[in-house]
Amino acid sequence: MSFAKQALPGLLLPASALLLAAVSCGGSALEPAPVTVTTIPTVVAAACDSNAETSSVYVVGLPNLQRTELELALDAKDLTVVSFSCNKLTLLKRCKASGNYTFRGARPKQSVLYLETAEQIRAALPLGAEELVNGFQSKAASKHKLDLGLAIVGEQLSPSSSFTQTELQGECAGATHVVVGATRGAFALATSEANTPRTVEQIFEAGISNAAPQAGGTLSGCNSAADGSIRPPQDCQAVLGLELAKIGAGLGKLEVDATFGVLYDDDACEDPRDCVARCDKNEGKACRMLGISEILGKDMDVSIPQGLRHLLRSCDLGDSRGCSALSGMLFFADRYAEAIPFAEKACAISNDPDGCFNLGLMTETSDPALAKKAYKRACDAEVKLACKKVQEMD
Numbered sequence: 001m002s003f004a005k006q007a008l009p010g011l012l013l014p015a016s017a018l019l020l021a022a023v024s025c026g027g028s029a030l031e032p033a034p035v036t037v038t039t040i041p042t043v044v045a046a047a048c049d050s051n052a053e054t055s056s057v058y059v060v061g062l063p064n065l066q067r068t069e070l071e072l073a074l075d076a077k078d079l080t081v082v083s084f085s086c087n088k089l090t091l092l093k094r095c096k097a098s099g100n101y102t103f104r105g106a107r108p109k110q111s112v113l114y115l116e117t118a119e120q121i122r123a124a125l126p127l128g129a130e131e132l133v134n135g136f137q138s139k140a141a142s143k144h145k146l147d148l149g150l151a152i153v154g155e156q157l158s159p160s161s162s163f164t165q166t167e168l169q170g171e172c173a174g175a176t177h178v179v180v181g182a183t184r185g186a187f188a189l190a191t192s193e194a195n196t197p198r199t200v201e202q203i204f205e206a207g208i209s210n211a212a213p214q215a216g217g218t219l220s221g222c223n224s225a226a227d228g229s230i231r232p233p234q235d236c237q238a239v240l241g242l243e244l245a246k247i248g249a250g251l252g253k254l255e256v257d258a259t260f261g262v263l264y265d266d267d268a269c270e271d272p273r274d275c276v277a278r279c280d281k282n283e284g285k286a287c288r289m290l291g292i293s294e295i296l297g298k299d300m301d302v303s304i305p306q307g308l309r310h311l312l313r314s315c316d317l318g319d320s321r322g323c324s325a326l327s328g329m330l331f332f333a334d335r336y337a338e339a340i341p342f343a344e345k346a347c348a349i350s351n352d353p354d355g356c357f358n359l360g361l362m363t364e365t366s367d368p369a370l371a372k373k374a375y376k377r378a379c380d381a382e383v384k385l386a387c388k389k390v391q392e393m394d
Contacts, residue, residue: 048086048126054161055084055177055244060148060187060214061121061128062089067216069093070182070239074101079158080179081168084244087126095172097163098306101182105154105229108185108222108236110200113148121146132214136191143194149187149203150240151217153225153232156182159280162313164248166305181243184232185225186217254304257332261296263354264325268298279310284319287311292325320346324355336362347374353381360389368393 048055059067069091073080078096082089115121121136122129125148136146158180168175190206192198198206204219221235269275269289278286291310294303308329314322323346330339340362346355356378364371372393378386 050085050176051246053246054180055086055246056241057084057086057089057127057244058125058241059089059127059239060150060189060216060241061125061132062214063128063131064214064216066091067239070242071237074156074179074182074239078169081172081175081247082177082179082244083174084177087122087129089127089242090174092170092172092175095168095170095175097167097178098169098303099159101156101158103154103156103184103229103231105225105232106227107153108225109152111150111152112198112200112203113150115146115148116194124148128214132189144191145194147190147192147198147203147206149190149198149200150185151187151200151219151222151236152183152185152240153222153236154184154229156184159276160306160309161245162248162309163245164305164309167309168247175247177244177246179242180245183240183242184237185240186219186222186236186238187215187240189214254308254329254333256295256304256329260325260328260332263328264292265296265298267321267325268293268296272298272300279313282317284314284317284322286314287317288314288319288322288325291322295329315342315345318349320349320352320355323349324352324358327355327358331358331362343374347377351377351381353378353383353386356381357383357386360386364389 048057059070062070066089070080073091073093077100079099079101081092081095081097083092084090113124115124118133118137121132125132132146136144158178161180163178165172165175186204188204188206190198190203192203192206201219204215216238217236221233224233225236267289269286269292272290272293275286275290275293279290287310291307291314292298293300294307294310296302308326311322311326311329315326323342327339327342327346330336330342340359343355343359343362346352347359356374360371360374360378362371363374372390375386375389375393379390
């Protein structure tokens with residue numbers, strides 16, 4: 001996960017890099033955590049785009065109540081769904097996406113961020129920025145800066161990074177993104193004189209003494225964090241940043257035709273858990289087998305939207321049979337315009353017999369030359385009906 005890289009490209013270390021450094025450094029979890037200090041330049045151009053496929057953003061500027069609601073949602077069953085527009089994030093409490101987060105823990109990694117102007121605050125911390133700016137303006141006039149101290153101990157990750165509207169469950173009006181990653185730990189915000197460097201410890205102490213409105217967790221609570229832990233320590237569970245995946249329109253609602261089951265039943269997973277593990281490693285064949293298993297309900301609950309997403313992923317990874325199965329689902333729904341590109345890809349990659357034959361059927365009227373070529377390829381793969389079609393077109 002790499003929160004805030006959208007707002008300040010190149011200025012903030014990705015959380016994944018911070019975690020890697022925490023894992024790779026020697027010593028025990030009680031040793032002083034390595035510290036990264038970032039000073040924001042005078043001129044910062046915000047580059048948040050809520051229409052991007054993924055967005056990463058700090059949430060430490062949000063009011064405490066809103067962050068608490070986020071933390072509770074992330075620790076509950078299912079994946080968290082939100083409405084997001086760069087400077088506003090709304091938790092949709094009654095909307096969920098299927099799946100469960102997995103926490104990947106590491107020893108504490110500390111980071112300090114200095115913000116010297118209202119523009120820098122808005123760019124780095126767009127969520128809740130105006131309240132922070134309002135409280136900072138008088139201090140800024142007397143040459144003060146806003147200090148953000150972070151202690152990062154791990155990240156929550158979702159099993160998938162792409163979702164469609166058909167996969168959402170509940171009251172989901174206005175939903176735009178699914179939370180696919182969350183960095184956890186502790187943080188404190190405090191002001192100090194502009195030219196005075198501060199350690200993370202000093203920022204946390206200043207936040208406590210000044211009753212900082214934005215703070216979460218404690219440094220002492222983070223000391224027990226360890227590599228490979230499955231949950232963050234007590235008093236070190238604050239949400240620091242989110243990675244959000246934009247919800248796509250997807251392929252819409254599709255039903256399973258009985259013929260699809262006949263053609264692709266043998267492509268289902270023998271061991272669904274193995275398919276999941278291999279698909280997570282971007283193995284196209286495994287994603288295709290997982291998708292077909294989900295569509296047909298083979299040794300798992302039926303989930304057609306999720307199955308379609310896995311078929312699309314397998315096709316993107318170059319698995320011709322996955323392209324074929326996806327074209328088949330669309331073909332049997334009479335959605336030829338959408339099915340043809342997938343059938344063409346399946347037929348071109350490896351002469352997939354079902355993909356080639358379906359391509360022939362779909363283009364026989366509109367493009368006889370393409371159809372005949374597709375039938376010939378299916379015939380070469382010993383599809384008897386395709387051979388008969390070739391004879392009829394000669």
